[in-house]
Amino acid sequence: MAEVWRDVRALLPAAQPEFPLVFSEVVEASVLALLELSREQLYRASDARAETAQAIVDYAWEKLNTGTWRDVDKEWRRVYSYGCLFKVVGMCNGDASQAKIQAAISTCDMGLLMGASIMDNVLQRLVAVLKNKVKMQLPSKAEDQPCPKKLKTNVTPELQIDAAVSVPRVKCPALESFRSDFLVPQKPVILEGIIDHWPAFREHMWSIDYLRVVAGCRTVPVELGSRYTDEEWSQKLLTVNEFIDRYIMDEAAAGLGYLAQHQLFDQVPELKEDIRIPDYCCLGEGDEDDITINAWFGPGGTVSPLHQDPQQNFLAQVVGKKYIRLYSLEQTENLYPYQSQLLHNTSQVDVENPDVVQFPNFMKASYQECVLQPGEVLFIPKQHWHYVRSLQLSFSVSFWWS
Helix, strand or coil, X not given: CHHHHHHHHCCCCCCHHHCCCCCCCCCCHHHHHHHHHHHHHHCCCCCCHXXXXXXXXXXXXXXXXXXXXXXXXXXXXXXXXXHHHHHHHHHHCCCCCHHHHHHHHHHHHHHHHHCCCCCCCHHHHHHHHHHCCCCCCCCCCHHHCCCCCCCCCCCCCCCCCCCCCECCEEECCCHHHHHHHHHCCCCCEEEECCCCCCCCCCCCCCCHHHHHHHXXXXXXXXXXXXXXXXXXXXXXXXXXXXXXXXXXXXXXXCCCEEEEEECHHHHCHHHHCCCCCCHHHHHCCCCHHHXXXXXXXXXXXXXXXXXXXXXXXXXXXXXXXXXEEEECHHHHHHCCECCCCCCCCEECCCCCCCCCCCCHHHHHCCCEEXXXXXXXXXXXXXXXXXXXXXXXXXXXXXXXXX
C-alpha cells in the first residue's frame, strides 16, 4: 500500500530543516539528541528508526507516570507526542498492512490522549488519513455472521417519578427566562426542544453501526466496574469496536464497561460535527473554548455515584434513558461525602440502596428526580449533587461551563 506512505509523508515538512524540534531546558540533552536522531532517520532510510522512536516513547511514558498528572510538565507530553509521531511514520513506511495501519491509529490515539498537540495537531491529521485506509468489516446482513452476538439488553421496569419531586420541564425558554428562572437561582430544569436540530438526531442518527464506522478503530479509556468508588473498579484502553463487542453486544459479558467522562469529541471531530453547544452557554463567563464536552456511552446499568462538579452542566441525552436524582448544595451534611481529598466531591451513600444505619441522616435529605429521555437536556447547577443510572443502552453528552 504505497499510497499510505505517500499520504502520510505529505503531512510532514518537505525537508529536515523545516521540521520543528524546540523544547525548554526541562528536556534533557540526551533526550533531545534522541529526538534529533529520530528526525534525521525520518528523512533517510534507517533500520533503527523504530527502535529510536520506541526509546523516546518509553522514556516519555516514564515521565508521564511519575507523580501526579497535574505535576507533569507539558514539555514531556510534547516529547511523548513526537515519539508517537516518529513511531507512526515508521509503521507506515514500506508494507503498511491493515494490522500496521490499525496499530498506527492506536499509537496516534495514545499521543492524543496522553501527549500534547504538536505541529498543527499532526497526530489528528494522521488519523484522518489512516482511517481512510482501514477496511471496514461491518456485515451487511445478519446471516453474514456465523455466531452473531445479541445486543446486551437490560429489562428495567418503567420508573414512576413522583410529581412532588420531579424536575420541572420547560420547552425552549428564552435566554433571559432561563437566566432569571434557573441559572441565577441555581435550580435544575429539563430543557425540551433545544437539541432537536442536532445532526445526531437527523442526518447521522447515532447507532452502534454509525459509531463503529466513525470511531470504531479509535482507542479510548473504558471504566470497568459498576462505579468508580468500588475497590475492583479499574480502567482499560480499548478500541471503540472492542468496547462495543465486549460490553454492549455480548449478553454474557462479565461486569460492566463504561466510556465515561471522556473528551471523545476532541478525539473524533466527525462526532463533534453531529452536536452543537447549547445557546444557553453564552450566559457563562468564558468563551466557547472554555466549555468541556464529554461523552458518556455504555450499556444499561452503568452508574455515576452521587457526586458534585465545580461547573454548570448541561447533560444532553442522545440515545436511551437515564434515571437522575439531584440534591442541592444545602443538603451536603446529609449526604456523607468521603473525607479523602480524592473523593471529597462524592457521597459514600448508595442512593438507591442506602445503609440507613451507617448513614441515618440521608433519608432526611430532600431531592428532585427525573428520567431523562432522548432529545432532552438537564441543567445541573454548579455543585449540585447528582446520581445517574442508565436504564438502557445510553449515549449522553455533557457540557461543563462557567
